[in-house]
Amino acid sequence: MPLLGYGVFKVDPKETERCVRDAISVGYRMIDTAQFYANEEQVGRAIAESGVAREDLFLITKVWMNHGDEEGVAKSIDESLRKLQTDYIDLLLVHHPYGDYYSIYRAMEKAYEQGKARAIGLSNFYDARFVDLAYHAGVVPAVNQLETNVFSQQNGMREQLAESDTRLMAWGPMGQGKNDFFNNPVLINIGEKYGKTASQVGLRFLVQQGIPVIPKSVSIERMKENMDIFDFVLDDCDMAAIRALNIHDKGTRDFNDPAYAQKIVSQVF
Template sequence: MTVPFITLNDDVQIPQLGYGVFRVDPADTERAVSEALEIGYRHIDTAAIYGNEEGVGAAIAASGIARDELFITTKLWNDMHDGDLPDEAIERSLTKLGLDFVDLYLTHWPTPAKDNYVHAWEKIVAIRDRGLTRSAGVSNHMVAHLDRLVAEVGVTPSIDQIELHPRHQQRDVTAWCAEHGVAVEAWGPLGQAKYDLGEFEPITAAAAAHGRSVAQVVLRWHLQEGRIVFPKSVRTERLRENFDLFGFELTAAEVAAISDLNVADGSGRVGADPNEVN
């Protein structure tokens, strides 16, 4: 099974399907990531604040997989935006991961009340230029934040990683990203269990039509919409299920029907509002 790649605006290629370790117990991370790598995942998404970079690194070291076959993402936490703290943060993450560089480094949240996300972005660009990350991007940045980064720094992120699932599609942000050549990564692609996706007829109908689970249908919807996804699970059977997305294709009508589940007023959001995280 071959996972497709997306070429970012800096010519770095990222596997469209990965494995996320948000809220994976640090004590269980090495086992879970090792199983994901055995199944075939090569894209792993972690963050400093998750507290499990060491487990990711241990799994990578034990895997024997060549470094150039892996795509590793980590993120700069909110208390490390000022001064030279981003330089300390990336070095700390690399030490925990046991790596010389990551493939993608992101500002985790803009924290707009602190008004230092532009500086954080400047530092991440410099970290990229030093070779400590191959690609530089952001997470949870809204249109106003993105506009300011481009206007003041002159460098467009390669990726914006945002909450995105059938009930919260952030169409203003995705439209901005499409216009500016920025790839969209969907965190919480299944709604993080806030929603029983089996309650929505367009999803269950597609699942029945293709003999697939509702989770597989939603993840396939993301892929066909051109987004990058990295669903999280610690269960082996679910890791396998989430990886098995390439033996079927949703029809255009099925994709459109799932897209119609969006809640336009933003009340479908599961996580925090990026304008309020500080």
């Protein structure tokens, strides 16, 4: 799994094909989409037209919670494969810890056994929900994709993940621009020492700790900026200053809030 990928959440389906083409052309090799993003078809077209061999790409998609039983989930995985124009997904994730996610995971385990998914894992699974699946499922989740950035560093979950051999992957690695991320004075000051921007420092902070990141941008210039993070090293003082920016260790979403759960589950596409 590469340390750097490109995410397409909230990329307009009309723009997705161009964006993914641009991302691949500037060097991204890992693409993160989801059934819910309603742009798998466009991602598949961009990949098919990119000229890059399928085995040189790492493709992630996520299963939504609206497919009913295991059979329905299995059909949805086949549908994702069709839309993405591939016969395997590199990493297939359960999108959210709501609904009958045991059936979702069981269908994903079958897809894994059949070679339709090279690895399977979770997204947004915290605490007991994570522990239950990680320790009682047949296939240990390879990855748990969580909101992770300088303001939400996931220190608590990192310990739990390390114990079960599940890798953390960072969604929202630039905090979706919230908390004035791109103008943060700590990130800007550190960046000035290395000729880097706030986004590059914030992304570097994660990859330097071995956490894969999947920044999203519709701009080819910002795509290039976000991948130019492998030619400098943050020192101990920089790391300590950035660690002090942590304000919501477990991310900004309250997964225990019934209203939030209801909002997520009611989203259909």
